[in-house]
Amino acid sequence: MKSELTITFLGTGTSQGIPVIGSTHPVCLSSDLKDKRLRVSVMLEWEEYRYVIDCGPDFRQQMLREKVPCIDGILLTHEHSDHTAGLDDIRPFSFQKGHVDFYTHKRVFTSLHQRFAYIFETENKYPGAPTIAEIEVSKNESFQLANKEVTPIEFLHGKLPVLGFKIDGFTYLTDMKTISDAELEKIKNTEVLVLSCLREKPHYSHLNLDEALALVERINPKVTYFTHISHLLGFHEEVEARLPKNVYLAYDGLKISV
Numbered sequence: 239m240k241s242e243l244t245i246t247f248l249g250t251g252t253s254q255g256i257p258v259i260g261s262t263h264p265v266c267l268s269s270d271l272k273d274k275r276l277r278v279s280v281m282l283e284w285e286e287y288r289y290v291i292d293c294g295p296d297f298r299q300q301m302l303r304e305k306v307p308c309i310d311g312i313l314l315t316h317e318h319s320d321h322t323a324g325l326d327d328i329r330p331f332s333f334q335k336g337h338v339d340f341y342t343h344k345r346v347f348t349s350l351h352q353r354f355a356y357i358f359e360t361e362n363k364y365p366g367a368p369t370i371a372e373i374e375v376s377k378n379e380s381f382q383l384a385n386k387e388v389t390p391i392e393f394l395h396g397k398l399p400v401l402g403f404k405i406d407g408f409t410y411l412t413d414m415k416t417i418s419d420a421e422l423e424k425i426k427n428t429e430v431l432v433l434s435c436l437r438e439k440p441h442y443s444h445l446n447l448d449e450a451l452a453l454v455e456r457i458n459p460k461v462t463y464f465t466h467i468s469h470l471l472g473f474h475e476e477v478e479a480r481l482p483k484n485v486y487l488a489y490d491g492l493k494i495s496v
């Protein structure tokens with residue numbers, strides 16, 4: 239029998255978060271906590287294991303909010319800053335056991351080496367820098383996280399390939415615009431789908447609401463949660479009230495189980 243997987247939504251916002259700095263948009267001024275969105279990330283927990291998908295600029299705040307004492311590793315979907323800019327804040331976890339395991343595409347590691355060169359130095363490394371164990375993954379092969387198998391799913395964010403991940407009956411797909419039929423085949427029988435949904439108006443590199451709903455129909459999971467949400471989608475409660483049955487907006491701090 240598979241152990242229960244608990245998912246915590248650490249952040250559900252788009253690259254600028256909500257509220258957007260300096261914005262007077264009504265959603266940015268909302269007093270509803272569900273309209274306050276940090277940069278997108280989730281935490282996966284089962285038995286004694288704990289992994290995080292993406293570590294954006296709000297990573298430290300998210301770890302403190304959820305009182306996370308330790309993690310076993312981090313999976314990165316792609317190299318954009320709203321998914322990786324919190325890299326230096328892994329230091330407390332790195333100091334605990336000497337390193338943090340990172341799972342992502344070789345291309346993403348190449349980008350991180352350029353942007354965070356001091357972390358990857360092999361000679362005269364600054365002693366306060368964190369240490370990362372680089373574990374390369376691709377769409378072509380599943381890999382293990384502790385005692386669970388992870389299936390990578392590749393799709394396009396505009397023209398940039400991004401990795402999603404399927405673990406047991408849970409599938410996480412963020413920053414998507416298009417996906418091939420072959421990659422969709424990997425996520426048949428998904429029970430819980432997390433899918434990015436930016437706004438109502440079409441966008442060149444993200445699914446809008448109509449596109450996201452159409453993809454949900456194709457995948458046909460038991461339940462769907464939208465994430466990577468812009469203030470332009472609207473107020474949380476108003477948008478969710480219009481969604482089809484078993485489709486919801488995720489919000490920061492939401493916990494679900496699979």
